[in-house]
Amino acid sequence: MTSLNFLSQDTIVALATAQGPGAIAVIRLSGPEAISITNKVFRGKNLEQQASHTLHFGTIRDCERLIDEVLVSLFVAPHSYTKENVVEISCHGSEYIVAEIIKILLREGARLAEAGEFTKRAFLNGQMDLAQAEAVADLISSNSRISHEVAMKQMRGGFSAEIKNLRAQLVHFASMIELELDFAEEDVEFADRTALRNLIHEIQKLLRHLLQSFELGNVLKNGVPTVIVGKPNAGKSTLLNVLLNEEKAIVSDIPGTTRDFIEDEVSIEGIRFRFIDTAGLRETEDKVEALGVERTRQKVEEAALVLYLFDVNTTSPEELKAEVEDLKTAGKPVLLVANKLDAAADKLIDFGSFENLIGISASRHQNIPELKKAILSQVKTAGLQDRSQTIVTNLRHVASLEKTYAALDDVLNGIALGISSELVASDIRRSLHALGEITGEITTDDLLENIFSKFCIGK
Template identity: 55%
Template sequence: MINTDTIVALATPSGAGAIAVIRLSGEDAIHIASKFFKSVSGKLLEKQKTHTVHLGHIVDDKRLIDEVLLSIFNNPNSYTGEHVVEISCHGSLYIQQEIIQLFLRNGCRMANAGEFTLRAFLNGKLDLSQAEAVADLISSDNEASHQIAMQQMRGGFSSEIAKLREELLNFASLIELELDFAEEDVEFADRTQFKNLVERITFVLKRLIDSFAVGNVIKSGIPIAIVGEPNVGKSTLLNALLNEDRAIVSEIAGTTRDTIEDEISIGGIGFRFIDTAGIRDTKDVVESIGIKKTFEKIEQSQVAIYLFDALKSIESLQQVKIEIEKIKNKYPQKPLLIIANKIDKLNKTQLKILRAEISEVKLLSAKSGLGVEALTDSLLNLINTGALRNNETIVTNSRHYDALLKALEEIQKVKYGLDSGLSGDLMAIDIRQALYHFGEITGEITNDDLLGNIFANFCIGK
């Protein structure tokens, strides 16, 4: 599957800008670039050292296209493991296209999506999980997702898997050796040590599998549904959290007819807040559709915030408690934060009553901002960020998650075989399957269809 032809693509986002970077990779990358690059110092490009930068001009025959900085990276010490040239030119769309078209006419091919990183993987510069982390790093939009992608790209996850795979492979070799001497009834693999290894692998696999719940929401952003009756301040709270007037606020009940979503970063973690239509009985067809969507959004959210008007509800707190119980019963597994809004309008006696009636209530004034910071702290506490703070490996990729589940299933079969004294030939089958699923993660075992699916999601130029 390794292509040796030379590819070219824009490595910076498409569109006009101050500068653009055009990347070439392949056996003839430096040779092709040298035909059209004229150094201001008169140096010959093909005789220059790797990892050097040169000032010059891109010239098509006698036509000057642009003044550029050109960087050289000789194989194997480059991102792709091939000869790589990167040209930093002015960011005019016309200049970008002229340079790319010039190389396409003279021995280069347009790179496919993710082909530079695919070549890095095929040439052994990255394993498959590290290559996938490159895409995650590019798409990271908050501190937490960036941290996870960086840790994985630097090999934290793959090195942990590789170590387990190597130890399991060593025992697998001993088990296979026993099969060759089956008639002599000898044991090369110490069953006690093997059992300890299987238990340790089981522990690590379960920890990695459990981390996916946290990793997935960090990567995708944690959806938070803000629900409650009309005109209790849901839109005002959304605006206070976002620190901008994102939602329309009015005294008229039922102003929000549809869900409004926006995302912010709190403590380095992305939260996607969803302002929903007020829940009430209504004959308004449009508002009814909005209320139906509210329940759909609660279903899809990771956390729900139930907001009520503290002043209006102080005389009818029993009704508030009934509404809270309805949501808890409908979504028993979903964390629910109960927020009393407009507390700045209550006196001390009313506040005391409120706290006594609803012990878990959090007090807030969305209009003045009072209690908003405490709310964001509560949201962070709902997310298990301990692994993130301790720089532990966190799984965010569903392909890895699936392979880990399958590997755990096979390891548990091996454990059962050890406990029940199963013969080595039968255990060897399960061990081979576990090794296969470990190899799927790092790319030691792969196929063209899998690689095509993974790298098709990359941007052109990466």
Template identity: 55%
Template sequence: MQTTTNDTIIALATPSGAGAIAVIRLSGPDAILLVSNYFISSFNKKLKKQKSHTILLGNIIDGDKTLDQVLVSIFKNPNSYTGENVVEISCHGSPYIQQQIIQLFLRNGCRMADAGEFTLRAFLNGKMDLSQAEAVADLISSENEASHQIAMQQMRGGFSNEIKNLRDQLLNFASLIELELDFAEEDVEFADRSAFIALVNKISVVLKGLIDSFAVGNVIKNGIPVAIVGEPNVGKSTLLNALLNEERAIVSDIAGTTRDTIEDEISIGGIGFRFIDTAGIRDTKDVVESIGIKKTFEKIEQAQVVLFLVDTKEVLSSALGVQNLVIEIEKIKNKYPLKPLLVIANKRDILSNEEMENLSSSVSNLLPISAKTGEGVDTLKNKLLEFVNTGALRNNETIVTNTRHYDSLLKALEAIQKVQFGIDEELPSDLMAIDVKDALSHLGEITGQVTNDELLGNIFANFCIGK
């Protein structure tokens, strides 16, 4: 990862491959000058003399050869995404045209941008802090309404402002404590201890809230894995198809048809859910089916919600059916005590109301559905949403989704707790000053006020080229 900003970089900003339009982006001190050397306006306008945020129609010329008719947008520093001179060339989406234009500028003063280098330059030039830069990548990869909403809030600086406010207040007290150390012989106290205690308690509460939000934020960002389990032929694949509204899994009357896990994701209420259709659980001598059943238990371990599907007709056909069902439910609850379990009574369409009432009275919190007809599927979706705390989203509260931020928050909280201990034990100011500095450092790592080249390289290497 190069961090120099005195050269001009170029990259394709739109996805590679053929399309109607492609956008090629240049950023650097010579971006406008370089493009003006190979651009002829259709209306005889000089690119270098145009105001910022201007678009011109014309041709990109390589010697006596016209490469393409294009639209050229110019953004002059500091009023651009990167804080440098930026030019975006909108050309026709032929891969040949894209490469011809990029190669032209690579031969004449540009170099190919590294992954995320445009956003890196925006960070280095003070256009955004590090957490906002990371939110750009999250916004690009967002696949549902909730993850998009969180990324937008963080990119606009909601999380950054909260961290910056805490850090500024703590920094003020840190300065006063340092001042006390300079006058240690005079035994003076510049920092109001009661106000300092109140601030430390406040920071501790805020940090704990942000740390707790990661549990919600992480699943919203990555999707919530839901395992659909049960005995063979109870309708697991049919339910998956009903949830996805497509024929994703093979359905047949032959028990053991699903021998491997099948996964797909949908958005429910703006939240991504990744459904996993597993092999039916039963005793079998079939080697391939046994491998599938082993994978079923592995997927249950990975899932955050378990849907236990039962065939209601099969349960009611035996005198001990309901009793055995209750035993099986208890086994799953005991094996996975921390996982939300939803027991679903399938094939509701072939049961009488009386049969359904008898079953519901014996098994608590039973959700009757018909995967075949779709009855009860919407209710199931609403139940799944109840497992996710979306209140923070509705209240526009800050939600942490980034593992790096989470780690820094944990370390900052640990340092603050040491400060609290120092206050309670009336430790000397110089010892507390060390822990305060640690907390400031960890908070600064989130926004980039404390950073290094290795950290920047790790973060921006995960970006796409052209952003």
């Protein structure tokens, strides 16, 4: 089990802002000597005599050589991100200046931070649990309104609170059953088996909800993979360019121009979509094009949403019906997009019996806002807009929830078979162990290394 109130003897330093030149750079130190080390190279007020959460203007010097004018922020333990002494030096964003300041801080006794070491120290010192720490990385990488909302909720402990509540309920019964073991010879029962069984059913119901939410959470975190498919020359590349608002794909009247898939991302009302332009679906003897068609079918299998684009002038309702039936075998939501409507608006009447169909002209940008609304509507139908409940976004959490569910199944089976209290207690302990892995109440050094090694250096 992780020991909290960990206090490192090392003082670490790293660039906390992005690499490369910029207007401002922030260099962060954390550890027992963070303030004293900075004070050795800072010319201004005596930092060791200043209060926490104060800012101080001065200069950083290498002996008497002026390096830069800086602003130093002080956070005195335990009132900091890591619960250690923390200093943040705001300097000019020159790569040379940053390197020089870090070099002299290292010389005065700091060491370079490892990836994620600041957040790792925050976790080890009890500032946050492991699920919250992982949400910090998700927050940094969030690039849409919704992925930001989900990460922020988890970082503020929404998911952790649910897990801790589940654990607390199980701990009560576990303690009652453990008490029974002390009176094994007297054959007494402190834990009401009916109440325990009802509790486990309620917990498993919540676990199923959390596990089912992962498909949604994965999409919100990584974007909605949306594949644009259709016959050659239907206008798929033109549509991709319009959705992305840039000339990403080559547009040509020659069928089969797109031999491989082209992918890019765009945010629509806070939801990130990964649009993928694919090779046209048709029978072909061209080996390269045939390979592209095969990859298109693979992308359809991986997609969360399929846009089937067809030329309204050259496609009959019968042909469209056959194509839709073929696509539905993949089990994905399909939005039908009738393209080139500018040349034959009256043709759309022929397709009135089809559901989830919208007419556009990609080349004229006609009905594109309506198309975006229709795309969002498909996403809403799949439940991706319902973020009122806790959403699981982490595969590690999924594995722990599945282990918890399986252990609770064993508890139920044991109660039904009337097995001994000792074996029931063992299965409950397994479920508690699996839940504890999520928040970090149960962990290993290898697990921590794997999690925090994926963070950026300054976080």
